[in-house]
Amino acid sequence: MYNRARYLIFFQYIGTKYSGAAKVPPLQTWVKGVQDHIEDALQRLRPLNPVSLYISSRTDSGVHALSNSAHFDFQRKNDKPPFTEDILVEALNFHLRTEQISVTRAHRVPDDFNARFRALSRTYVYRIALGSQVPLVERDMCWNLRHTELDVGAMSEAAAVFVGTHDFSSFRAMNSDAAFKNPVKTLDVVRIEPRRGFICEHFHRDVPLWELTFQSKSFLYKQVRRMTGALVAVGQGRLTLTKLKEIMEARDSLAYPSTMTAPPQGLFLTRVNYSESDLLLSPQTSASTPSTGVSDE
Template sequence: MQQSSSVTRYLIFFQYLGTKYSGVMKAPPHQPLQGVQNHLENAVRSLKPVNQVSVSISSRTDTGVHALCNSAHLDIQRRGDKPPFTEQVLTDALNFFLKAEPIRITRAYCVPNDFHARYRAISRTYVYRLATGISRHAELPITEKDFCWPLWNTQLNVDAMREAGAVLQGTHDFSTFRALSSDAPFKNPVKTMDLVQVQPGLSFSQRHFRRDIQFWELTFKSRSFLYKQVRRMVGALVAVGRGELSVRQVQDLLDTRDSMAFPQNMAAPPYGLFLVNVEYNDSDLKPYRGNTD
């Protein structure tokens, strides 16, 4: 009887457009909308590994949220004396089986068998895109559909938004800025926002369609985030920019430490949100060739 080769663990980086998915996490088979993880695992199964397929996602994103860089780890055990896939071959093979989906593997690394994509990540960066200078639906370029939050007939006080962003930066209890979920009581609400930034954004459509549309990018960087924390922070900053909240009220929300105190319907919609980076120590991404059973 032919023996199987040893197990090789890989760290993969991947991107996707989240519009058609239930989120990045795997959805039950009976659910109409599937998660990105469903498609990643189907692609890995197409490589016919010996082991049971499981892809461990580093960073959760919800329905409609996009990623330019998410990551995950997975194990592959090949049959017989077949050598492990090289990083480039694995990347190309998975992309071949994913070609019908708006999901792409960008990089792959061989990593030790105890490497964990979620727990070894040292930071995650999200960017939320806003569009102003729009008075009606037809003015939004089709290239921006589902990729920004169009603020109809809105001018933003960006200086006030930056002042409110400075309130959120640093280490705080963000209980007010997390939505309730089944695991909420078990997660530490204290997070450190390394970066909260409001900057002008760029768009291909500005050069070729309507130059009076102004795009803005709200950037948030932290080791980890609470459930829907970024969308709640964006909603609060936009409310400040619109004059609906004061900077002092943002501070009060932070100090309240109560999820139920967050104003109803103030959270930003999902479709302007992008996970743009999951960062690891350089030592985790160095060439590794030591996996064994």
């Protein structure tokens, strides 16, 4: 029917109080995932069909997103035409106003569009602060390494080990769905950069801040946090470049020291990239959708 539409939405969230991006099991009621809250907001728009969100990137508990994405189908009651993109964003954010979740934009997409499998790349940034006086509001937004220094030159040399196409079996979590995920991934970017530190006026000094950027079409479960932990260990002199290569070549998650994994709070999903052509509706679909008085972008 003409009033059934598929949408791609981009959304951001502070992951501290959520179990992760994905929906939680039915019997788990003490904490919800980001998906649960967005689906609740969608149901408040009174769809004719049961709405299920298909998320592109299932971030873990405590991990944040500046831009995650998901698709869903929505059919309005009484043959009403599809929501315009702007109105959909406004309506969802109204119902999400009590949560640390915000929808940033929406696109009408073709009926065969899939937010997960059509993604060209995903970019994660991990933030590391090197001071003992990180502002309270930032404590859940970075990995605070107190009273330590990092050999960034050694870390950059180690980062080059990850760039390119490799078997990352050693960098996936031991409890991941190993039987169903190909461990061979291609990392296009692994970069370490300084950023302007937090200003601690009371102590009259800056807190140094570093950002580690990782870009690939897809990642294994906890791969970014494990790579970050390894790079930090190299920077602290606790792991040699030779040992890092041995861990990589082992292709075994047991070869990775479990205590080396970086904590979740410093990790941000910053971008999910799609082809512009994938986001365009066909002329037939556009023509069959009546005007709602608000133009779609």
